[in-house]
Amino acid sequence: MAAPLIFARALRYDWDATPCLDLPAFELAAGEQVFLHGPSGSGKSTLLNLLAGVLVPQGGELRVLDADFRKLRGAVRDRFRADHIGLIFQQFNLIPYLPVRDNVLLPCRFSRRRATRAGRPEEAAAQLLAQLDLDPALWARPAAALSVGQQQRVAAARALIGRPELVIADEPTSALDAARQAAFLDLLRRECAASGAALLFVSHDPRLAAHFDRALAMHALNRIRPDQGRQAA
Amino acid sequence: MTPLVRLAAHSAWNRRASLVLAVGAMALSVMLLLAVERLREEARNGFEQSVSGADLIVGARGSPLQLLLYSVFRLGDASQDMSWASVEKLSGHPAVAWVIPLSLGDSHRGYPVLATTQAYFAHFRTGEQRPLVFRQGRPFRVVFETVLGAEVADALRYRPGDRIALAHGSGESGLAEHTDKPFTVVGILARTGTPVDRTVHISLAAMEAIHLDWQGGAPVPGFAIPAEWVQKFDLRPKTVTAAIVGLKSRAAVFGVQHWVNQNRDEALMAVLPGVALAQLWEMLAQVERVLFVVSALVVAVGLAGLVAVVLASLDQRRRELAILRAVGARPRDILALLMLEGAGLVLAGALSGLALLTALVMLAGPLLEARYGLALAATLPGERELFLLGGAIIAGFAASLIPAWRAYRASLADGLTPKI
Ligand SMILES: Nc1ncnc2c1ncn2[C@@H]1O[C@H](COP(=O)(O)OP(=O)(O)O)[C@@H](O)[C@H]1O
Ligand SMILES: [Mg+2]
Numbered sequence: 333m334a335a336p337l338i339f340a341r342a343l344r345y346d347w348d349a350t351p352c353l354d355l356p357a358f359e360l361a362a363g364e365q366v367f368l369h370g371p372s373g374s375g376k377s378t379l380l381n382l383l384a385g386v387l388v389p390q391g392g393e394l395r396v397l398d399a400d401f402r403k404l405r406g407a408v409r410d411r412f413r414a415d416h417i418g419l420i421f422q423q424f425n426l427i428p429y430l431p432v433r434d435n436v437l438l439p440c441r442f443s444r445r446r447a448t449r450a451g452r453p454e455e456a457a458a459q460l461l462a463q464l465d466l467d468p469a470l471w472a473r474p475a476a477a478l479s480v481g482q483q484q485r486v487a488a489a490r491a492l493i494g495r496p497e498l499v500i501a502d503e504p505t506s507a508l509d510a511a512r513q514a515a516f517l518d519l520l521r522r523e524c525a526a527s528g529a530a531l532l533f534v535s536h537d538p539r540l541a542a543h544f545d546r547a548l549a550m551h552a553l554n555r556i557r558p559d560q561g562r563q564a565a
Numbered sequence: 566m567t568p569l570v571r572l573a574a575h576s577a578w579n580r581r582a583s584l585v586l587a588v589g590a591m592a593l594s595v596m597l598l599l600a601v602e603r604l605r606e607e608a609r610n611g612f613e614q615s616v617s618g619a620d621l622i623v624g625a626r627g628s629p630l631q632l633l634l635y636s637v638f639r640l641g642d643a644s645q646d647m648s649w650a651s652v653e654k655l656s657g658h659p660a661v662a663w664v665i666p667l668s669l670g671d672s673h674r675g676y677p678v679l680a681t682t683q684a685y686f687a688h689f690r691t692g693e694q695r696p697l698v699f700r701q702g703r704p705f706r707v708v709f710e711t712v713l714g715a716e717v718a719d720a721l722r723y724r725p726g727d728r729i730a731l732a733h734g735s736g737e738s739g740l741a742e743h744t745d746k747p748f749t750v751v752g753i754l755a756r757t758g759t760p761v762d763r764t765v766h767i768s769l770a771a772m773e774a775i776h777l778d779w780q781g782g783a784p785v786p787g788f789a790i791p792a793e794w795v796q797k798f799d800l801r802p803k804t805v806t807a808a809i810v811g812l813k814s815r816a817a818v819f820g821v822q823h824w825v826n827q828n829r830d831e832a833l834m835a836v837l838p839g840v841a842l843a844q845l846w847e848m849l850a851q852v853e854r855v856l857f858v859v860s861a862l863v864v865a866v867g868l869a870g871l872v873a874v875v876l877a878s879l880d881q882r883r884r885e886l887a888i889l890r891a892v893g894a895r896p897r898d899i900l901a902l903l904m905l906e907g908a909g910l911v912l913a914g915a916l917s918g919l920a921l922l923t924a925l926v927m928l929a930g931p932l933l934e935a936r937y938g939l940a941l942a943a944t945l946p947g948e949r950e951l952f953l954l955g956g957a958i959i960a961g962f963a964a965s966l967i968p969a970w971r972a973y974r975a976s977l978a979d980g981l982t983p984k985i
Binding site for chain 1: 578885887890893894896980982
């Protein structure tokens, strides 16, 4: 069996002196779609920042695509993120004054690998936007002109352009109503599967677990409880 | 680097309203800084160009600077007259090569009238020892002929053959005019960039002639001497304002100066133009320094405004910066982005300042030249101006490091999730 996409052992992260994460083990296989849920404050975003190489764990082992994140310099982790990871947040995913199409193309501007893998980036962007049901009339408009639901689909297109190995979504549906949540989730899962990207989908809402093959609870992964962290502080 | 440049441009365009104001303020401040410098430079140049061949300027005893300013630059108040006898005595001195007597006081449409002799056309030098050149026509020969400086002819659209009336005293309007004795334009001098351009030249005899029937600055009522009769009078001048003296050898300059200053018939003084000018610069140096400090402070205020506008935008842009981090921008890309923005704004401010100055000089230059004889040319910036411009730009780059550094720190701390 090939090495997992994400491999973490005894992963520890403290905010200043306050313990936030202590994960004995966490793994994600290539192309796998995993749902991770936990209440607010349980360390989900902190974990995603670690996986994206923005934060560095204080202890344990963390490998993404066999790259040892504890050994890589910050700039190399930034480059790695640009090359291999697509990110979607809850809100404020887009640069408001940039046209929709330019927002989607941003990863190709910072990563040669993504640009190369996208083939003709402009065409790839158009194709993704079309697959995500975004009206072509909107493509040249500034991102701020779009509804929240439309913006989330643009963010998904941006995360997927250039076929990164991993897409990380941090509560991307929390600002949407129930009907749009489900629709967006299905679109995102379909597109990740189509481009072969693994999907790590994070939410505080456990009900969304029904859409995924594998669901993990933060409290099952993390030995630190939110209240415990606060006590230590 | 290119995507960063495009992003910086896009981001700046998005905030153009506040940025245009800040850049405009900086442009105005830079314009002021450069304008002060250019005025200073041009004033100095103008003065130094105006008296290049003269060894001494002789006039009634008083303030050397006042004599120089009035006789050469037509600035300030008339000094006392000196007698024609003294001029003749001066001409007779063995060390003296030539004497140009100057008689001032009248004007034509705001331009000073200078009465002098043929020696003026032969010996007066401007710039780097350049003699006066006729653009059109010739020197005056008979009484009611006049030679115009280039600026006078251009501004008033005079050509050889035109007839003009001179006014008594100097000023723009409401003056008694010598309308009964019009002058014919016989020559127009080529441009020199000195007060010569603004001068109406007539002969000393003509100066006497137009004042024959005048007394105490006004026509004598019921007593008028027609122009045809003036030749019958003795038109030799009794007094002149000053005399410019050229020596056979510069070595004699202190000897002749001493001889003039010791003259017993009349209280005279001989002034070395260079010495008097140096005295002027020394007086002005303090003022120049104050002006420089004030305009440098204004530039500092302009820069502070620019930095404040960029700083104020940072809080709104932390999400934007987090997005850039998410797609792979390194913190130092964020630093570069903000520095690029700062540099672009500072350059835009500085270059617009230079452009504003050029526009101002083109618009106001003719007025300044006509009024004050300051020939401000819309030329390329001089060495010191470039130095000041470079200083403002470097100060601007340094100042824009403040918001860049703040953004860098913030994006390091924020990561992908700015806490706003
Ligand atoms: N930038 C930060 N500085 C200090 N503490 C932080 C920071 N971000 C998160 N935390 C702390 O880490 C804990 C987990 O937060 P977070 O990872 O955002 O949880 P979740 O995404 O599950 O809501 C919280 O107690 C929070 O206060
Ligand atoms: Mg969170």
